[in-house]
Structure formats: C-alpha cells, structure tokens
Amino acid sequence: MHFDELIGHLGQHTVDGLSKGAIYALIALGYTLVYGVLRLINFAHSEVFMVGTFAVLILWNQLGVENNPPVGQAILFLVLGLLVAAAASGGTALALERIAYRPLRRKNAPPLIFLITAIGLSLVFVELFGQVLPKLLGGVLPEAFGRPRQIVGMPTIIQQETLFTIGNTAITNIQLIVFVAAVAMMALLDWFINRTRYGRGVRAVAQNPETAALMGVNQERVIMLIFVLGGIMAGAAALLWSMRFGFTQNSIGFVLGLKAFTAAVLGGIGNLRGALLGGLFLGIVEVYGATLFASNWEDVIAFVVLIVVLMFRPTGLLGESLGRARA
Amino acid sequence: MIDKIRSADRRRVSMLTTVGDRWRALTKWQQALGLAAFVAILYYLPLLGIPGLTWLRTDSIEGGNNWAGVLFVCAIYVLVAIGLNVVVGLAGLLDLGYIGFFAIGAYSVALFGSVNSPVVKWIQQEFNLPPTWAVTWAICLFIAIVLTMISGVLLGWPTLRLRGDYLAIVTLGFGEIIRIVARNATGLTNGPVGISAIPGPEGAPAADNKYFGLIDAKPWYWLAITFVLIMVFLVRRLERSRVGRAWLAVREDEDAAAVMGVYPFKFKLWAFAIGAALGGLSGFLFGSRNAFIDPTQFNANLSILFVAMVVVGGSGNMIGVSLGAVLLAYLPERFRDFADYRWLVFGLAMVLVMILRPQGLIPSRRRARELKDRAAEAEEAPAHV
Numbered sequence: 118m119h120f121d122e123l124i125g126h127l128g129q130h131t132v133d134g135l136s137k138g139a140i141y142a143l144i145a146l147g148y149t150l151v152y153g154v155l156r157l158i159n160f161a162h163s164e165v166f167m168v169g170t171f172a173v174l175i176l177w178n179q180l181g182v183e184n185n186p187p188v189g190q191a192i193l194f195l196v197l198g199l200l201v202a203a204a205a206s207g208g209t210a211l212a213l214e215r216i217a218y219r220p221l222r223r224k225n226a227p228p229l230i231f232l233i234t235a236i237g238l239s240l241v242f243v244e245l246f247g248q249v250l251p252k253l254l255g256g257v258l259p260e261a262f263g264r265p266r267q268i269v270g271m272p273t274i275i276q277q278e279t280l281f282t283i284g285n286t287a288i289t290n291i292q293l294i295v296f297v298a299a300v301a302m303m304a305l306l307d308w309f310i311n312r313t314r315y316g317r318g319v320r321a322v323a324q325n326p327e328t329a330a331l332m333g334v335n336q337e338r339v340i341m342l343i344f345v346l347g348g349i350m351a352g353a354a355a356l357l358w359s360m361r362f363g364f365t366q367n368s369i370g371f372v373l374g375l376k377a378f379t380a381a382v383l384g385g386i387g388n389l390r391g392a393l394l395g396g397l398f399l400g401i402v403e404v405y406g407a408t409l410f411a412s413n414w415e416d417v418i419a420f421v422v423l424i425v426v427l428m429f430r431p432t433g434l435l436g437e438s439l440g441r442a443r444a
Numbered sequence: 445m446i447d448k449i450r451s452a453d454r455r456r457v458s459m460l461t462t463v464g465d466r467w468r469a470l471t472k473w474q475q476a477l478g479l480a481a482f483v484a485i486l487y488y489l490p491l492l493g494i495p496g497l498t499w500l501r502t503d504s505i506e507g508g509n510n511w512a513g514v515l516f517v518c519a520i521y522v523l524v525a526i527g528l529n530v531v532v533g534l535a536g537l538l539d540l541g542y543i544g545f546f547a548i549g550a551y552s553v554a555l556f557g558s559v560n561s562p563v564v565k566w567i568q569q570e571f572n573l574p575p576t577w578a579v580t581w582a583i584c585l586f587i588a589i590v591l592t593m594i595s596g597v598l599l600g601w602p603t604l605r606l607r608g609d610y611l612a613i614v615t616l617g618f619g620e621i622i623r624i625v626a627r628n629a630t631g632l633t634n635g636p637v638g639i640s641a642i643p644g645p646e647g648a649p650a651a652d653n654k655y656f657g658l659i660d661a662k663p664w665y666w667l668a669i670t671f672v673l674i675m676v677f678l679v680r681r682l683e684r685s686r687v688g689r690a691w692l693a694v695r696e697d698e699d700a701a702a703v704m705g706v707y708p709f710k711f712k713l714w715a716f717a718i719g720a721a722l723g724g725l726s727g728f729l730f731g732s733r734n735a736f737i738d739p740t741q742f743n744a745n746l747s748i749l750f751v752a753m754v755v756v757g758g759s760g761n762m763i764g765v766s767l768g769a770v771l772l773a774y775l776p777e778r779f780r781d782f783a784d785y786r787w788l789v790f791g792l793a794m795v796l797v798m799i800l801r802p803q804g805l806i807p808s809r810r811r812a813r814e815l816k817d818r819a820a821e822a823e824e825a826p827a828h829v
Contacts, residue, residue: 157609158609158612158613217795217799220799221798221799223822224802224815224818224819224822225818225819225821225822226798226802226815226818227815227818228608228609229536229538229608229609229612230798230802232538232609232612233538233751233755233794233798234794234795234798234799236540236748236751236794237752237790237791237792237793237794237795237798238791238795239791240745240748240787240788240790240791240794241788241791241792241795243787243791244785244787244788244791245788248784248785248788249785249788371744372620375613375616375617375620378613379617382610382613411628413624413627413628414624414628416620416624417620417621417624417625417628419617420617420618420620420621421621423613423614423617424602424603424614424617424618427602427603427606427610427614428602428603431606431607431610
C-alpha cells in the first residue's frame, strides 16, 4: 500500500485518471445508447472500437505520416483520422446490426441469444484482424498486418509535452486534447439526443417502442441510428487512443470494452451523462488503485468496482434511462 | 442455399426424434443392454485405430499418435459441458467465467499436491514435514471440489440477484480476476512461472509410474471417462428430481416460479455451486494430467469456448452438450493445419447457430418449443414493433 505516494501526488493521479476515463466514457456511450433503446448488451462494441484503431493505423501509414509532423499537418492527420475512424467504426456497428441482430429481433429471441451472438461476433472480428486479414493483406499493408496478432505501433502525431503545472500536478498537451475532445464529442451527442428531431425519436423508442411506432417513429431507422452513433463515438475514442498510446492490436478491445461497459453500468446504463460520469470515475479509481497496490492489479480493480456497484446500486450512479433523461 | 440447409436440418431433426422415440419405446432391459454396449465402446475407444479418424499428429512424440490424448481432452470438456449445462441450460444463467472454476480446480491440485508449490512448502515448514511431503491426490480431489463449490457460492451470492445479461458480464470479470490473481500473487501460485510436478493418482510424475505417466494418455482417458459417466448419472438424477424441475421453472419464468413456492435464488445458487464443482473436477483432471500449469492456460477465450460447446450442442440437453464438447475438442485437433482459424470458426459457428438454429444441434425438446413460441408471438404482433 502506497498511501503517501497517492496523497502526495493526488492531483497528478486525478488528471491521469480523468484523461484515461475520458476514453472509457466515449466507448461506454455505445453500450449505453444501444442498451437504452434495445435492452441489449452489444458485446461486440469493443471490436467496433478495435476496427477504428486499425482504420487510423492504415490511414496514417498510407499517408506516410512521420513521427512528430509540423502542427498544421498534425491537425490535418487528426481530423482525417477522426473521419476515417468514425466511418469505419460506424460502418462496422451498422453491419453488426443488420447482419446479426436484426434477424434475431425478427424472431423475438431471448436476451441470452443476443448476448451469445454478440460474443461470437466479437470473436469473429478479433480473429479477422488477427489471422485472416494478415494472411490476405499482409503483403499489401505490411505496416498494419505484417505480424499477425502482434502489437503494431503507430507514428507519434503529437509529442507529449507538459503544458502547465498546478502545484506538483503536470498537465500534458495530450491529456488536455483527449479530455477536451472526448467531452466535446459527448456534449455534441447529448445535444443531438436531447435537442434534435432524430434525438426525440430515439428517446421515444427508448421510452415505449409501441407508442413511438404509433406516433410515426420509424423504429428500424432509430435502431440503425443508435448503432451508427455509438460506432462514431467508438471511432473518436479509437483516434484518441491511437494519438495517446500509439499502438493497436487485434485483441485490445476485450479488456477495454469490459471497462467501458463497467463505466456505462457505473453511471447507469442507458443514461448518456451517466456514461461520462462513470467513465471518468472509473478512470480515477483505476489510477488510484494502481497507485495504492501495483499497476498489474489495475484490471482486477475495474472488475471489483463493477461487482460492487452492481451489488449496491444496480441502476448505477445516475439511474438508467435514456427516455427520461431530460425528456 | 440457406433454404437447402434448413430443409436438410429439418430432415436431420426428424430423424433424431425418431431415434429418440424408438429408444424410449424399448423395454427396460433392452435399454440397459444398449447402455452397457455404449459404455463398453467408450472404454474401448482409445484402442481403436482408424486411419484418418483416430490418427492425430502430436508434437510431443516424434511421429506419435495423440488419439488417446485428444480423447482425454474430449472427456474433460464433456465434464465442463455437463457442468455448464446445469448453469446455462437448466437454470438459464449465462456464465462467461467458467474458466475461473476450471482454474481453481487445476490450482487446487497444483497448490496442495505438488512439492514445488509455495503452499505445500509453507505447510512443510510450519509442521516440520519432510520436503517430499505433499497432500495425496485423492484428498486434493476432495479439496478441489470443496474449493470450487465455495467459490461458486461466493461468486453467486452477490451476483445472482442481477439481471441475466449483467450476470454474464460480471462472471466474465470473475474469470479474468482469477487469472490475474493467479498471475500476480506470486507468493501463492508462483505467478507466471507456474507450478510443476503436479501429482496424478500414482503421485508426482516420475519415470517409474506404472500407469499414469506423462506419455501414455490411455489410463488418463479411462480415468476421465469414469468420472464423466459417474457425473452424467448423478446430474441426470438431479435433472429429473424436484431440483431439476425447479431449475426449469426458474429458467422459464422466475416470477411464476416464485409464486409457485420455488425460491429462485436458492436454486440458482445450487446450480452455480454444482456447475462450479463439475468445472473444478474437470480442471483438477486437466491439472493432474498436464503435471504443469501456469496462468496463461486459463484465459477468457476458453470460457467462451465452453459456452460455445453448450449452445452449439443444444443447451439443456446433456447428449447435445456432450456432442458439442466432443466436436469442439476433436475438430481442431483433427484439422490441425487450420488450427489458426479455430477461434474464427468457433465465433462463426456461434453466430450462425444462434441465428439459424438457436436451440442447438440436438436441442432439448422443451427449449425448442419455447423458442418456437416466442417466434410465433413475434409473428402475431403487429409488424415493425
């Protein structure tokens, strides 16, 4: 137990936790949106994120991005990365919906069948990017698929620098970008769901599908929309991840997805603002926990938090509702 | 194409039902005779030599045949499938952390039975025992079952009140926690180094072991299949008892079951404990046969493989899940050249089975009817809802 270390650098650990939690929160939005409308845990959402990171990787390699490009170029690469990752992730999420979940919905299958399908899909995607694509595209895209199942590095777009220090807390430029970008994306989504016509449709279906259908909301379109929105958020998370950590792997989705799901449950699954709160909270708890014990216990801490939350407050910190969230 | 598959599948199912009906129509002694013959065949299997079917390449011996070894793996997977079937198929609880119980079973024989384990070393020191002392295999078996049952109850107690899909994710976390603890708690489990010299029925692996050595897998298979047969018998009895009916009632409709005087939580906890014990027994056999375990052998993918065995085979039906287990253990060994793709194939199989045939290859009759009912309800309901 390293209490002194934790207390002495409490500010630093909090900042680290926030920037880590921001990425969890972005991924958590995908779980929350789908759960809010369909009451379905889209287990394959973690793979939607993974596809996004590979899209960024391939894009940057194709553009021939070098380490530490000048600022103007760096911004261009990041914006392009965001677009490509969002397109890839959103497309993947939509494909999952159309190919796998829709036939099951038609049959009114029990929830466990959805979950098992989602697990199978997740496995398929992990293997696709770990085995099949390297075999097929290893020659064409050696930077991305040259070494099957291995960690692949990406160029550093932004060199990590300390922007300013408050007390003994140093805030780096990357942490700031990750946090601000994630919160901005979430604010945008919140606005979209709560203020636009499409968002009203989503909330209506979440509240009561039958009545929404009677009021002329096209349910299938709403379902497609939420999958795409969740995918876009996962794509944004993928870009921020690539910028911050600079690597990807076919299996990164698993643990990250579990943590994002934990974040969604923590905040109250189905609740958009809850996902933000849950993500940030989980990030901070994890960094504190890793400091207190040792960093190799990090994952255990996240799961223990999940179990404890589900035991004492199964509806999460803010309660679960997409429909009732500021209707 | 899909229509063709569907019609072929329908023919296959009607054939299966005919076989089932004929079997039930036989008299008691005919059934007993048939079962005896089947059991005899099971014990004879490892001696069978059919080129193409039973010649399986192995890397441990030059030009060797691993048929008996693969049969052993099939047998312990069948044990896992029967245990998981109690949890998933009968009680309707999706457990994605089954590997955790498997690991606890394997680690209990390793920690208490091997002279290289920190636990045994500590006991030796505390009680001034000779350095060759370790807990006997048979007692380890007992420890494994007790420990896994306790861990099943410990996991189930806080989590079984949760909704089904939450339960799945929490159990997935549990499986990972067990693996990470095994990796990090080096003082207890040797961490990533692993534990060697895990005993079998004849004690630690040594060259002068008469039956249970490292090379010949046949005695191991006979041991495992004996356990399987005993467990199949016991679980079948349980399934057809009051407890079994309570499980089905809870699976179909928890509230209705509660109204009828079945306390769901109690029976769910029982299902978890019994399922856990079977997983632990399987892990115990795995640990003794392997003689060496480390945390990497228990990753989360295996949990998913276990669930795949149950759902592909036909959850709720013991014959179905056993077939699923045998297929998923045997096929990757048989088609080793494609072994790289085995997880891909498992994933695809899970998705396809769920979409085309959610009740599994050999379904339980009750479950098939339930799914049909739900589909019919969906048809009756107004479109697009």
